[in-house]
Amino acid sequence: MYTIQNREIIKVLVADDDERVIECYREAFGSEEPTRQMRALSALTAELFDTTRELEDQPKFEIVTCNQGADAIQAAAMARDEGEPFDVVILDVRMPPGIDGVEAGYQIRKHDPDVEIVFVSGNSDMPIEEMQRRVPPPVRLHCFHKPLSFVQLAEDVVKMVRAQ
Numbered sequence: 001m002y003t004i005q006n007r008e009i010i011k012v013l014v015a016d017d018d019e020r021v022i023e024c025y026r027e028a029f030g031s032e033e034p035t036r037q038m039r040a041l042s043a044l045t046a047e048l049f050d051t052t053r054e055l056e057d058q059p060k061f062e063i064v065t066c067n068q069g070a071d072a073i074q075a076a077a078m079a080r081d082e083g084e085p086f087d088v089v090i091l092d093v094r095m096p097p098g099i100d101g102v103e104a105g106y107q108i109r110k111h112d113p114d115v116e117i118v119f120v121s122g123n124s125d126m127p128i129e130e131m132q133r134r135v136p137p138p139v140r141l142h143c144f145h146k147p148l149s150f151v152q153l154a155e156d157v158v159k160m161v162r163a164q
Contacts, residue, residue: 008059010161011084015065015072015104016092016120022065025090028150029061029157059158069095069104076108076115085112087161090153093121102126105135115140116160118153122146 014025064079064086066072072091079085089108091101105117117140119131132138142160144153 010059010061011086012061012063013072013075013086013089015069017067017095024150028154029063069099069101072104073107080112086115088116088157090118090120093119102131102134109135118142120144120146
């Protein structure tokens with residue numbers, strides 16, 4: 001995470017083989033300006049909890065997307081080598097015909113032990129305990145199941161990064 005003009009920028013890498021799902025991530029995370037969903041969620045949070053949290057305080061996301069695990073490994077390595085590693089990597093567990101998300105997560109984590117990794121799956125036949133064993137440490141590993149709320153995922157990503 002880095003700051004530009006007192007605003008957090010959270011770097012997110014997403015790998016999923018379904019372009020429609022990639023579009024949902026792009027919409028939820030946006031780019032330079034807070035997304036429509038983030039504005040709505042911020043307004044609802046303010047109303048529910050009687051707060052006046054300014055939208056300007058909401059983090060921005062820098063999102064990079066790819067369609068295969070091998071591409072995610074390459075993107076993460078390049079960002080790390082440039083001195084601007086990703087804060088969070090979101091990986092679909094199954095991405096045929098290439099390597100699966102768990103193997104991609106292992107390769108990324110091997111070179112960047114501090115990155116938060118999120119696995120997303122519609123029907124994973126691999127238990128979370130196996131994922132945690134293959135991609136330690138488990139405290140930096142998160143799993144979500146499809147269908148999922150992309151807006152909630154964006155909020156969870158903010159919490160993950162701020163908890164570091």
